[in-house]
Structures are given as C-alpha cells and as structure tokens.
Amino acid sequence: MAQHNPQTIDELRGIISDACAGGGKLEITGGGTRVAFGAPNRAADQLSLKSFSGIIEYDPAELVLTAQAGTALAELNEAVAARGQGFAFEPFGAASSTIGGVIAAGVAGARRVSAGSARDHLLGFKGVSGRGEFFNAGSKVVKNVTGYDLPKLVCGSWGRLAALTEVTLKVLPRPPERLTLLWRGLADEAGFALMRAAMGQPVDVAAAAHLPGQATLIRLDGFGPSVAARAAYLETSLASHGVPERLNEAEAAPLWAKAREGEDLPVEPPLWRLSLPPRQALTAIAPLLALGGHYVADWAGGLIWLALNGHEDEIRRQAAAAGGHATLVRAPEEMRARVPALHPQAPGIEALSRRVRRAFDPLGVFETNRFLDETNAD
C-alpha cells in the first residue's frame, strides 16, 4: 500500500480526488498511535497529515489557539502551559500523538466529567472532504452558532468525514492548584457512592476515579484558598467514608494515569472502554467481573476500562442494557477482524450515520472497513 505525505492543501486535494477517480481507499493518519484500533489488514493507502504542522495563531487573551492538524499534542501543551493556560478536556496521548488524531479519536482525560470532551473545545476546523473539496467550518471565537456545528461532528469521527488540516481550540487558564483527596480501600459500591456524592456537592469537583482495591480519588482544581475550602467541605460532608489523604499534583499523577487508560490492568486480555450512566455502571459490569474481568473507573464512574477475555456479546449486551456502549480498544488481530471496534447502534442511527458520512465522502474514499460497518460505499 502506498504512503502519501502531502505537503500542501492542493497536494492533499489531489490525492483525495485521485482516489475518488480511481476507486482508491485512504486511511488518514496523524502520529500513527491508533493504527491498531479497529479491524486489521485494511486495504488502503496511508495518508499522513504529519506535514501539516505548526501553531498558526495563539492569542492567550482571546482563549483561542489555531494550529495545523498534524501538530504534536505535546508541542501544543507546552505552548499553552508557557502562558499559564491549558486544554480543559485534558487530551493525552503518546509522544507522537497529533492534535488532529486527538480530535479524530475524541480523546479526553479525567476532567471530561466536569469540563467536557474534545467536542466541547473544538471551535473550528479546515479540511478536505472525501470529495476532494477544501472547506472551513466553525470559527475562531469562543461563542458561535453560525451554521451547523460541524466541529462537534468531526470529533470522534475517526477520519471518515474529512482530512483535517487545521483546528481551532478553546484554551482556558490552567488552575493554579490541583488537590486530590484519596480514600483507600473502599469497596466498589462505597467508592462509586462516594464519587456520586462528591459530584453532587456545590464544590465544583474536577475529576473522580475509582481504582478497585486501591483508591478512590476526587480532584479539586482552582485557586489555593478555594481548593482548601472545598477540600474541607468534602472531608466533612463525606466523613462517613473515612478521612481522606491529601495529595498534591505530583503525588497524585501516577494514580490518575492508572484511571486514564487502565494501564495497570492485565495486558493479555482484550481491553474495552465502556461509556455508561455512572449509577448503572457497577450493575452493568458485575456479571463481567464474575467472568474474570478487571476494571478501573474514571469520570465519576461514567467511564470503565475493562480487561476481559472473550464474552464480547455479553459485554455489549450489558453496556447497552445499562444505557451505554462498549468500544473495543485493544485486542488480537483475530478478534478485531470479527468484532467491530465501535458498538453497533440502532438501525435508524446506523443508517443516518452512513448518510451523514456519504454527505462528506460520497464514494467512500475514507471507508477502509476498519469499522466493519460498510460492505461497500454506494
């Protein structure tokens, strides 16, 4: 399979139009950190957007940053941190991760539960559709309702709508203090109840996670005096769960990293990511744990990382019954070849989603069968 590495928007348009004309397939890549997501052996040329790199515009006072989509996430994090700011959705990735990849995969960290996801922070983008047309969507200001909100749609679209060349993101002041309250040894029920109780208090909890058998974490972000007052409030109102330890940012970081991607879970079984209504989460996963599953919970219980061999139908059945869904994140090739990475949805939504994709990519240039939901584009 060929590897394309366009340097200009015209070259990118040319590659996509050639694929249109020749019936070719293109798989868009950024840092290439998520190629093992979805079905293997995709018959597609690689279309790398790595050359579209660099910050175009960053005005801290306007809370807005525009960068080329192939810019490394690390470079952006560094640039905004230097001005005391950050991305509130706490995107994360490997050393080579690009912002375009973060957007396409809809990545968000622990603060997603309070600050929203990539979709809540992408203000605008430019890109080339599957028709080979260059287009612009959204804007470069923080408040805009002009036209359809296409930036929401490209977040988590996995490169199936357009090749992003430029993105504009909202940035926010970085909280001067981050304090983690840590309760040790709470049973699962108690840990989840604690997270729900904390989220319901008027203390603006930034993040909440539960590492079974180890720790239940509540994070408070903000100005020093405020964080101290809120921590004291929570210690009192949650006193029935015991007295928590207070961890500073550096002390707490390794624990939050475990919740973020389940890095402590056994590596051999397939890894699943369940998005669930927090109150239903434990009920949904109880039968899966009985089958030998291991888990960690982030987003106050709304995100479950589950490591479990086999039982893919049962995992999806339980997630759906609870009102959520299950994404297959990591698995052997054999399994990825037969189990769709994304949770199949109701037929009406699947059909509408397909029509939406065709609205951007009528010939299916970006359909590489990675998601096992397209036989052939029409």
Place this chain on the structure above:
Amino acid sequence: MSLKMPLPDQRVLARRDEIIAALRLIVPGEGVIDRPAELRAYETDGLTAYRQPPMVAVLPETVEQVAAVLRYCHRHGVKVVPRGSGTSLSGGALPLADAVLLAMGKFNKVLEVDYEDRLAVVQPGVTNLAITKAVEGEGFYYAPDPSSQIACSIGGNVAENSGGVHCLKYGLTTNNVLGVQLVTMDGEILRSGGKALDPAGLDLLGIIVGSEGLLGVVTEVTVRILPKPETARALLIGFPTVESAGQCVADTIAAGIIPAGMEMMDKPAIHAAEAFVNAGYPLDVEALLIVELDGPAVECDHLTGEVEAIARKNGAATLRIARDDAERATFWAGRKAAFPAVGRISADYLCMDGTIPRAKLPHVLQRMRELSAQYGLGVANVFHAGDGNLHPLILYDASKPGDLERAEEFGADILRLCVEVGGVLTGEHGVGVEKRDLMPAMFSEDDLRQQQRLKCAFDPDSLLNPGKVFPTLHRCAELGRMHVHHGALPFPELPRF
C-alpha cells in the same frame, strides 16, 4: 419586507382542506388550528419585523403524533416549521404560507430527574427556567440562561444552541445536553446520546443541537444539571473609556479568572437601562461592567479582591461590590431589562448578535459610531464581554417609511464588520431568516454546500423549515453529484505527482 422566502407551493395550498382533514385524524380535537384569527397568534416569533400566518398549526401531544404528522407531510410534500415558545430572535420559527406549523407547547412535562447522575429528562416544551425550578429544591440548577428563560422552551434552546450570560464559564446549550429523542422528516423516531457521556459512533447529537429546526423535531431532551454554587458576588464597575473596560476584561482573563458572568454596556445602554429600572448605574461613565463570581464564599471573596484590583489598575471611575443578593439582583436588573429599556426610548429596535475577538472591541465600537452617523440611526450596545458576544440594538421607527430597511442594512454592516475582524455572524441567536443572506460573508460556497449536504442526509426533500439558515436552496441531487466519469479526474486544475 426585504426578505424573500420560498414561494408558496400552489398545489399544496389547493389541497389545504384535505391536508387539514388528514391532520385532524392524527391529532384530534383542538390540536389542529385552521381558523385565520387563531393562526394569527403564530404568525411571528421574537423577530417581530416578519409576519406570516401558517397554512395550519398542529399541536401534537405524543411522539407518535409528531411522527405521524411528519410522515404524512413527507409523503405528501408538505413543508413543516417546528416551533417551541416562539421567542427566536432570528426568525427560526417564522411560519410559511404553505407549511404546517408544528407547535410543541403541549410537550411540557419533566419526565425524570436523576440527582445521583445529575441529569433531567424533559419534554421539549418545558421552559428553560422550569428545569431549574424543578430541581432547585435539591440544590441543583440548569446552567444555560438565555434572557428569555421564563418563556423560551428547552426544545427551542436545543434548536438554537442558546447561550446566556453564564456561558463563558458553563457553556452553551450544546455543552449541557446529553441526549435527545428526535423525529426525522420521514417520521422515524431516533435517539442520539443519552445518559452516558460519549457517543457510540458519530456525534449526531452535536449537529442536531443548533440545527435551527432543519434536521428533525426534538421530542425529548436529557440535560445535565449542576449543584448550585454556594455563593455569588457581583461587582459593578464604571469606566471612563470603552478601552479601559475592555482592558479590565482582558486582564481578568489573563489573571486566570473565568467569571460566571461578565457583561458590558455602553453609554446609551446604561442611560436607557437606568431610566427604566433605577438600578443606581453611574451615568457619567462611557462603559459599565458587571462581573459576577460564583463558588464557595472564600473563592468569591478572593476573586472579588483580585477583580477589584484589576479594575482600579485600569482606571475604574466607580466600583461597587454588592453587599447581598438583593443588591446583586439590582446590578443585574438594569442589564436584564436592557432590551425593553431600549424599547422605551425607541419605537422599535433590531437586536444584533455578532461575536468578535475581544481585542477588536474598541475598533468595532468606533466603526459602529461611524455607521450610526451614516445611517442616521442610534445604537445602544450590550455585550457579553467575557466571550466577545456583542448585542448592538439598532433604534428605528417602523412607522417611518424606509426606516426598517435602513436598520437592516446597518445591522448587516455591523455583522459583516464582525466577520471582517475575525468574528462571526451570530454568537447565540441563530441565523434563521435574519442572517441567512449574510452567510456568504462568513462561508465560501463550498463551505455552505458541505453544510447543506448534511441537511440532505436528514431531510433530502428539504421539507423541514426551508428558507432558514441557507441563502440558496440547492436540490440534494445537485449537491450530491460528483463529477467522476470513466476514471476522469475531478479538479483537473490540481497538481498531480
């Protein structure tokens, strides 16, 4: 009126009686309104310059009725205009002479509140404020708070992606909605989003919110509710110049402070508001800022001190800190009444809604003064200063021939100016019919066609709320065409290698 809407389809008008009879079979009793005197109640929304009674109004009570009405209209080629409370400021619910007006007011129940997962499931006709009322007893509230919140419906908020004074900190409607039930034009009932945070596949919810009633009819909404902050404090700060007020806003954000609300008014707006509600606003200043901080008391105290210092450094002429909630409410009373206050000093006004990069404010206000002189029409400005969302109120008199047209041209010039300095046509009111013809100032033909193709994925016959948002109606077949024949390359002008 200067606005051109799609020409009524005479074949549909000729079948009016038959259509009404069919609708009566779906929605019995009082739910179908066809008498001209009663239809007049629906002839306009918050953009009162435009009026057009619908062919018929239907008030369904169940999702099955909504689906049946849409299925019937789809099959018979009848256009449909959805309506919530009819408070749109951009004409989003303006009826069409040959269309069914689908009024969702009877969907007025709060279906479920889940305090543990902090969400509420409500019907679309529930008012914005009623959601807060339903949950405030337990210490919760629904954050987006458009000024019309006592009247506007959550379904309308979803259609328009409504904002409010608190959206710099708490986001627009789109950031506070978890899921919807939606009926598409062909009568299919779908769910997008729900009680979980992330979508399973494409984020269709993300485009449904803010789609101005063009993609489907929302029949149920799941919203996020938040614990009500313990305390709120407000500062009222007068400045000798707009520039110094603007610098105070920039310095506040640079200090890492995101206030719950940060509102600016210019001199004409201050005077109109003060004359109306006697809020105690200083009259000898050029700009007035209201800064509201919320959170734990200790945080409010800390940040109030910080903002006060920043304001004084920027030469604040007057500065008051509300001593209690009653005084805080007084500070807000003038701002919240700014529109009716301006209504008292002028026969009519047009409310604009552009967003600009905040640094461009002095330039934009200066240009606005020049345009005001050029058009011979007054303008008062209220401004969501934190996020750069401007609301210039253009004063005119509809009874004077040519005044409305001049006001509209003035407004269009302001919005073009917003785009020119890097901003947008609308920050929270929507495009509707009002800004429809200005869309090419912000988007290229390719940009607009791509958006319209999305519309085609939901409503290929363009029956749902046509004539809104897009300046040119393209047929979906034309939009979908790809010029690829027998291996011939599209875009032959592009370099090949």
